[in-house]
Amino acid sequence: xxxxxxxxxxxxxxxxxxxxxxxxxxxxxxxxxxxxxxxxxxxxxxxxxxxxxxxxxxxxxxxxxxxxxxxxxxxxxxxxxxxxxxxxxxxxxxxxxxxxxxxxxxxxxxxxxxxxxxxxxxxxxxxxxxxxxxxxxxxxxxxxxxxxxxxxxxxxxxxxxxxxxxxxxxxxxxxxxxxxxxxxxxxxxxxxxxxxxxxxxxxxxxxxxxxxxxxxxxxxxxxxxxxxxxxxxxxxxxxxxxxxxxxxxxxxxxxxxxxxxxxxxxxxxxxxxxxxxxxxxxxxxxxxxxxxxxxxxxxxxxxxxxxxxxxxxxxxxxxxxxxxxxxxxxxxxxxxxxxxxxxxxxxxxxxxxxxxxxxxxxxxxxxxxxxxxxxxxxxxxxxxxxxxxxxxxxxxxxxxxxxxxxxxxxxxxxxxxxxxxxxxxxxxxxxxxxxxxxxxxxx
Amino acid sequence: xxxxxxxxxxxxxxxxxxxxxxxxxxxxxxxxxxxxxxxxxxxxxxxxxxxxxxxxxxxxxxxxxxxxxxxxxxxxxxxxxxxxxxxxxxxxxxxxxxxxxxxxxxxxxxxxxxxxxxxxxxxxxxxxxxxxxxxxxxxxxxxxxxxxxxxxxxxxxxxxxxxxxxxxxxxxxxxxxxxxxxxxxxxxxxxxxxxxxxxxxxxxxxxxxxxxxxxxxxxxxxxxxxxxxxxxxxxxxxxxxxxxxxxxxxxx
Numbered sequence: 001x002x003x004x005x006x007x008x009x010x011x012x013x014x015x016x017x018x019x020x021x022x023x024x025x026x027x028x029x030x031x032x033x034x035x036x037x038x039x040x041x042x043x044x045x046x047x048x049x050x051x052x053x054x055x056x057x058x059x060x061x062x063x064x065x066x067x068x069x070x071x072x073x074x075x076x077x078x079x080x081x082x083x084x085x086x087x088x089x090x091x092x093x094x095x096x097x098x099x100x101x102x103x104x105x106x107x108x109x110x111x112x113x114x115x116x117x118x119x120x121x122x123x124x125x126x127x128x129x130x131x132x133x134x135x136x137x138x139x140x141x142x143x144x145x146x147x148x149x150x151x152x153x154x155x156x157x158x159x160x161x162x163x164x165x166x167x168x169x170x171x172x173x174x175x176x177x178x179x180x181x182x183x184x185x186x187x188x189x190x191x192x193x194x195x196x197x198x199x200x201x202x203x204x205x206x207x208x209x210x211x212x213x214x215x216x217x218x219x220x221x222x223x224x225x226x227x228x229x230x231x232x233x234x235x236x237x238x239x240x241x242x243x244x245x246x247x248x249x250x251x252x253x254x255x256x257x258x259x260x261x262x263x264x265x266x267x268x269x270x271x272x273x274x275x276x277x278x279x280x281x282x283x284x285x286x287x288x289x290x291x292x293x294x295x296x297x298x299x300x301x302x303x304x305x306x307x308x309x310x311x312x313x314x315x316x317x318x319x320x321x322x323x324x325x326x327x328x329x330x331x332x333x334x335x336x337x338x339x340x341x342x343x344x345x346x347x348x349x350x351x352x353x354x355x356x357x358x359x360x361x362x363x364x365x366x367x368x369x370x371x372x373x374x375x376x377x378x379x380x381x382x383x384x385x386x387x388x389x390x391x392x393x394x395x396x397x398x399x400x401x402x403x404x405x406x407x408x409x410x411x412x413x414x415x416x417x418x419x420x421x422x423x424x425x426x427x428x429x430x431x432x433x434x435x436x437x438x439x440x441x442x443x
Numbered sequence: 444x445x446x447x448x449x450x451x452x453x454x455x456x457x458x459x460x461x462x463x464x465x466x467x468x469x470x471x472x473x474x475x476x477x478x479x480x481x482x483x484x485x486x487x488x489x490x491x492x493x494x495x496x497x498x499x500x501x502x503x504x505x506x507x508x509x510x511x512x513x514x515x516x517x518x519x520x521x522x523x524x525x526x527x528x529x530x531x532x533x534x535x536x537x538x539x540x541x542x543x544x545x546x547x548x549x550x551x552x553x554x555x556x557x558x559x560x561x562x563x564x565x566x567x568x569x570x571x572x573x574x575x576x577x578x579x580x581x582x583x584x585x586x587x588x589x590x591x592x593x594x595x596x597x598x599x600x601x602x603x604x605x606x607x608x609x610x611x612x613x614x615x616x617x618x619x620x621x622x623x624x625x626x627x628x629x630x631x632x633x634x635x636x637x638x639x640x641x642x643x644x645x646x647x648x649x650x651x652x653x654x655x656x657x658x659x660x661x662x663x664x665x666x667x668x669x670x671x672x673x674x675x676x677x678x679x680x681x682x683x684x685x686x687x688x689x690x691x692x693x694x695x
Binding site: 385386387388390391392393394395396397398399401402405406408409410411412413416 | 491492493494514515516518519520524525527530531533534535536540541542544545546548549552584585601605
């Protein structure tokens with residue numbers, strides 16, 4: 001097993017640019033990918049890693065992330081890892097590399113492609129060429145640029161027109177604890193191409209070894225053609241000291257429906273950029289998010305919905321529950337272009353502070369250039385309602401249980417929006433267990 | 444069962460009750476009437492233990508215990524129930540979940556075993572019929588989007604489920620039409636028993652046609668100024684509260 005690695009210090013631009021990385025990484029012989037990698041590197045040289053001076057990062061301090069040294073595995077280390085049990089059709093990636101030995105992709109209908117980016121680049125790179133990088137914003141930030149430059153692997157799902165992926169596809173990204181003194185960095189790059197009238201459900205789950213310190217820099221692109229239905233679940237269950245920099249970039253055609261669920265349960269510093277471009281009339285995007293913050297956790301969710309054409313709808317619902325010294329940042333940008341008449345956009349961001357040291361920063365940002373639209377937004381930061389507390393306590397429920405029940409109820413309004421029964425149950429279990437042991441039996 | 448002696452209560456610093464005396468025995472139903480602002484709701488809230496209601500003088504003794512020493516949830520576990528004048532909406536917590544949590548919490552406090560899922564379902568189905576509440580309401584979030592009448596009915600359902608020893612009904616009739624008033628009253632009457640006492644707080648005599656009290660007390664300016672049997676309520680209906688207030692002022 002070849003274990004070539006590049007050591008990089010996050011705070012120095014030069015040291016990111018390992019000269020041999022380009023050829024060691026997958027797709028070394030694929031010219032269009034090489035061109036994208038080089039362009040991304042050039043862009044990174046210009047912009048570097050974001051800092052608090054960047055308006056879009058001003059509430060997120062990356063000092064802890066930048067102070068560490070990371071190792072990028074360019075080849076698959078193939079180490080032993082323990083995985084949670086699953087009955088699902090599952091692709092497993094460890095430290096950014098596909099592990100066929102741990103995966104059980106299942107059988108799919110003819111014409112559907114499910115596999116790893118590395119495999120597809122070797123075998124049928126031409127399938128990826130029209131799509132790879134196509135959902136990225138015009139000026140991606142430094143982490144996205146690094147992902148393009150250094151991506152090791154990731155999952156690919158391609159659905160031809162009218163194809164239906166019957167089973168849920170679960171993709172598990174595992175970060176291991178490094179065997180040496182450095183920290184792992186992985187850049188996974190994922191691609192979903194859903195043809196016209198196709199349908200799929202994807203669960204992207206990020207986990208890490210207990211106590212591991214690592215940087216997981218993940219980018220997922222979703223192309224949903226006319227009338228396609230894509231449900232994307234992103235569950236972040238990273239190790240407590242880990243850094244998660246993630247992005248989900250979506251482009252939708254006419255009458256396509258995409259539902260993005262972004263659930264951040266653990267990790268030290270998390271940033272998610274979830275962007276959607278509604279490019280065909282009748283498109284609908286739903287964005288649901290839930291942040292559970294405790295300790296010194298920091299979660300920064302940046303969402304952006306671009307209404308480019310008329311008659312599209314967007315429905316955004318983000319919540320955070322913050323305890324201890326945790327902090328959440330939410331920016332919700334909605335852009336309604338001049339042509340995008342009859343747009344219906346709704347955005348809600350509600351934050352519950354359970355501790356006097358917790359902090360929520362919320363920034364709705366509506367840019368409306370059309371005149372016949374319905375856009376609404378609301379942002380709240382608050383504590384548990386004393387009237388509700390007294391009501392529950394007057395029924396005999398003790399203060400701690402009443403607090404847990406009301407906190408759970410707050411989270412449950414996001415969980416209830418999840419269609420996938422197994423995920424809904426799992427989240428209920430995790431969050432109820434986190435709030436109060438025994439709460440689950442009450443529900 | 445309940446003995447209130449020379450009770451003075453301030454609500455967020457403002458004196459509301461000014462020397463109230465009341466004794467309620469097991470099996471009795473007492474009606475507390477009085478004009479707006481006389482302190483009727485304050486009495487029920489202070490017995491239930493609402494935050495901000497400070498006892499500055501006097502005592503509240505319940506089953507031989509000093510109630511003011513207990514937290515609101517401990518009072519509920521001891522058998523006190525308040526049917527709210529304005530029931531709170533709690534989105535995200537279903538009626539079933541709240542009632543199960545409440546029942547088990549009370550059972551735990553009393554050293555009893557938790558209720559099984561089967562027992563609970565049977566019980567709630569039976570009690571829901573008592574107040575003519577549709578099954579679908581049980582799964583809905585507590586009071587969220589309920590009409591005024593549905594909220595009050597839900598209060599009585601909770602009371603039926605928790606089987607209190609002392610029930611305080613705070614203006615349960617306000618906002619109810621005649622049909623809802625009958626349903627709610629039938630529910631309350633079904634719960635009357637020799638072991639249970641009730642305090643019915645109301646502004647109008649109308650409710651007392653359905654829930655017939657053993658004693659009626661009139662509250663004015665933070666004190667009980669007149670007590671009598673159910674005929675006192677009828678007299679009040681006829682003459683209005685002005686009569687009592689005048690009589691009270693003349694006496695003092």
